[in-house]
Amino acid sequence: MTNINYGFANKVVLITGGTSGIGLATAQEFVAHGANVIVTGVTATRLEEARTLLGQAALVLQADLRKPDSLDAVMAEISKRFGRLDVVFANAGAGTASPLDQVTEAQIDEQFDLNFKGTFFTVQKAAPLLSKGSSVILTTSFLNTVGTPGLSVLSATKAAIRSLARSLGAELAPRGIRVNAVSPGPISTPFHGKLGLSDEQLKEVAAGIEASVPLGRFGEASEVAKAVLFLASDQASFITGDELVVDGGLSQF
Ligand SMILES: NC(=O)c1ccc[n+]([C@@H]2O[C@H](COP(=O)([O-])OP(=O)(O)OC[C@H]3O[C@@H](n4cnc5c(N)ncnc54)[C@H](OP(=O)(O)O)[C@@H]3O)[C@@H](O)[C@H]2O)c1
Numbered sequence: 020m021t022n023i024n025y026g027f028a029n030k031v032v033l034i035t036g037g038t039s040g041i042g043l044a045t046a047q048e049f050v051a052h053g054a055n056v057i058v059t060g061v062t063a064t065r066l067e068e069a070r071t072l073l074g075q076a077a078l079v080l081q082a083d084l085r086k087p088d089s090l091d092a093v094m095a096e097i098s099k100r101f102g103r104l105d106v107v108f109a110n111a112g113a114g115t116a117s118p119l120d121q122v123t124e125a126q127i128d129e130q131f132d133l134n135f136k137g138t139f140f141t142v143q144k145a146a147p148l149l150s151k152g153s154s155v156i157l158t159t160s161f162l163n164t165v166g167t168p169g170l171s172v173l174s175a176t177k178a179a180i181r182s183l184a185r186s187l188g189a190e191l192a193p194r195g196i197r198v199n200a201v202s203p204g205p206i207s208t209p210f211h212g213k214l215g216l217s218d219e220q221l222k223e224v225a226a227g228i229e230a231s232v233p234l235g236r237f238g239e240a241s242e243v244a245k246a247v248l249f250l251a252s253d254q255a256s257f258i259t260g261d262e263l264v265v266d267g268g269l270s271q272f
Contacts, residue, residue, distance in 0.1 A: 020047075020048060020051040020052070021048065021245050021248060023248075023254075024052075025052060025248055025249075025251070025252040025253075025254065026252070026253065027049060027052040027053060027054040027106075027248075027251075027252070028052065028053035028054070029053065029054070029055065030049075030054045030055070030105040030106060031054070031055045031057070031097070031101045031103055031104050031105050031106070032046075032049045032054045032055065032056045032057070032104075032105060032106040032107075032108070032251070033056075033057045033058075033059075033093075033097065033104055033106070033107045033108065033141075033145060034046050034049070034056065034057070034058045034059070034108040034110060035058075035059045035082070035084060035108070035109055035110055035111040035137070035138075035141050036059070036060065036084075036110040036111030036112060036158075037056070037057075037058025037059060037060060037069065037079075037108075037110070038058060038059075038060030038061075038062070038065040038066055038068070038069040038079065039060065039065050039069075039208065039209055040206070040208030040209055040210055040240050041110060041158065041203060041206060041208060041240045041243045041244065042058065042060075042108065042110045042111070043058070043069060043072070043073075043240070044239075044240035044241045044243070044244040045108055045110070045240075045243070045244040045247050045248070046058050046069070046073055046077060047072070047073065047244070048241070048244045048245070048247075048248055049106075049248070050073055050074070050076045050077055052248070053076075054076070054105075054106075055076065055078075055101060056073065056076060056077040056078070057077070057078045057079075057080060057093070057096075057097055058073065058077055058078070058079050058080070059079075059080050059081065059082040059084070059093060059111070060079070060081065060082075060111075061081060061082070061083050061084075063081075066079050066081055078096070078100070080092075080093050080096065084111050084132075084133055084136075084137030084138075084140070084141065085129070085132040085133050085136070085137060087136060087137075087140035087144070090140055090141060090144045091144065093144075094144050094145060094147075094148065097148060098148060102148075103148050103149075103150065104145055104148040104149055104153065105149075105152070105153050105154070106153065106154050106155075106156070106251045107141065107142065107145045107149070107153075107154075107155045107156070108156045108158075108247055108251070109137075109138045109141040109142055109155065109156070109157045109158065110156075110157075110158040111133065111137055111138075111141075112133060112134045112137075112138075112158060112176075112177075113130070113133055113134070113210070113213055114130060114134075114170065114172075114173030114176075114210070114213075114214055115129070115130060115172070115173070115214060115215050116169045116170060116173075116214040116215055116216055117169060117172070117215070118168065118169050119171065122171065122172060126172060127172050130172050130173055130176050131172075131176055131179075134173070134176035134177065134179075134180065135176050135179045135180065135183075138157055138158075138180055138183065139183065142155055142157075142183075142187055142198070146191070146196075149191070149194070149196050150194070150195075150196070151194060151195030151196070152195060152196075152253075153195075153196045153197075154196070154197045154198075154199075154250060154251045154252075154255070155187070155191070155196065155197065155198040155199070156198075156199055156200065156201055156247050156250050156251060157180050157183060157184050157187075157198070157199070157200045157201075158180065158200070158201055158203070159177045159178075159180040159181045159184070159200040159201070159202045159262060160173075160174070160177035160180075160202060160203060161202055161203065161204045161205075161264065161266040161269050161270045162174040162177050162178075163177045163178040163180070163181045163202065164270045165269075165270055180200060181200055181202070181262060183198075183200075184198050184199055184200035184260055184261070184262060185260045188259045188260035189260065192259060192260075197250075197255070197256075197258065197259040198259055198260065199250045199255070199258060199259060199260070199261050199262065199263065200261070200262040200263070201243060201246050201247050201250060201262070201263050201265060202262050202263065202264040202265065202266065202270075203238065203243045203265050203266065204232060204238055204264075204265065204266020204267050204269045204270070205228045205232065205237050205238065205266070205267075205269070206237060206238045206239065206240055206242075206243055206265075207237045207238070207239060207240070208240050211224070211225070225237070231269060232266070232267040232268065232269045233267055233268035233269065233271075233272050234267035234268055235267075236267065238265060238266070238267055242265055243265050246263045246265045249263070250263055
């Protein structure tokens with residue numbers, strides 16, 4: 020846990036995709052800082068694991084973000100228990116690797132439904148619970164600035180998220196609500212295992228990534244979590260519409 024006192028005690032924090040990887044690491048940080056945390060996920064086993072790991076300070080809810088209506092029950096529960104939200108980390112996402120000639124319409128719909136629509140409707144439906152001083156963080160990716168063969172659709176969803184941080188930041192600024200994006204580089208989480216690549220392809224991709232990241236390694240989920248906490252805190256009180264890149268220099272040099 021970071022030792023900085025961000026003043027998150029008793030704050031109410033919603034994290035989508037909070038049952039695994041970056042979202043789970045971020046939930047652990049917020050819990051350690053005394054926040055009331057609500058995490059969402061879809062897979063029953065991971066929801067259970069998150070419940071065990073996060074303990075009483077966290078409310079773990081199932082919501083498939085490809086169906087925006089599933090967020091209504093989440094917001095109703097938050098409204099009933101807490102009456103407000105201080106931080107929203109719209110983080111749930113997944114990707115499918117597929118070269119140009121093999122991309123299907125279904126793959127495009129699936130990735131935009133979860134990554135773009137899921138993020139958009141999370142913010143739209145959370146907005147009534149936010150107030151002056153609240154902070155929204157969206158998860159984009161280093162893929163929003165680089166071209167990667169086989170990842171055209173995933174990368175486009177993440178470029179759309181980068182754009183959303185600006186547009187929604189502009190819309191919510193008059194209410195004193197900040198909206199920023201965190202942009203992870205390659206991070207060690209289960210994400211890569213879900214891209215639909217074989218073990219051999221995954222090993223090859225991982226070796227290529229390690230060779231191209233200036234800091235020479237994958238990042239840890241906890242390293243992204245620390246950036247999210249900063250953006251969520253008053254330490255970032257004059258930062259909105261921006262993107263904090265956590266990628267070991269991959270997209271910078
Ligand atoms: N890992 C990286 O290298 C990397 C790099 C750049 C950006 N990112 C982004 O970081 C975010 C988190 O990824 P991660 O690396 O932490 O991956 P992860 O460990 O696979 O976690 C993904 C999270 O999203 C949830 N999720 C998946 N499908 C969902 C759906 N239909 N509805 C609601 N939630 C769903 C998962 O829930 P279940 O576990 O219940 O399925 C899980 O909690 C994603 O937006 C990803 O694009 C990751």
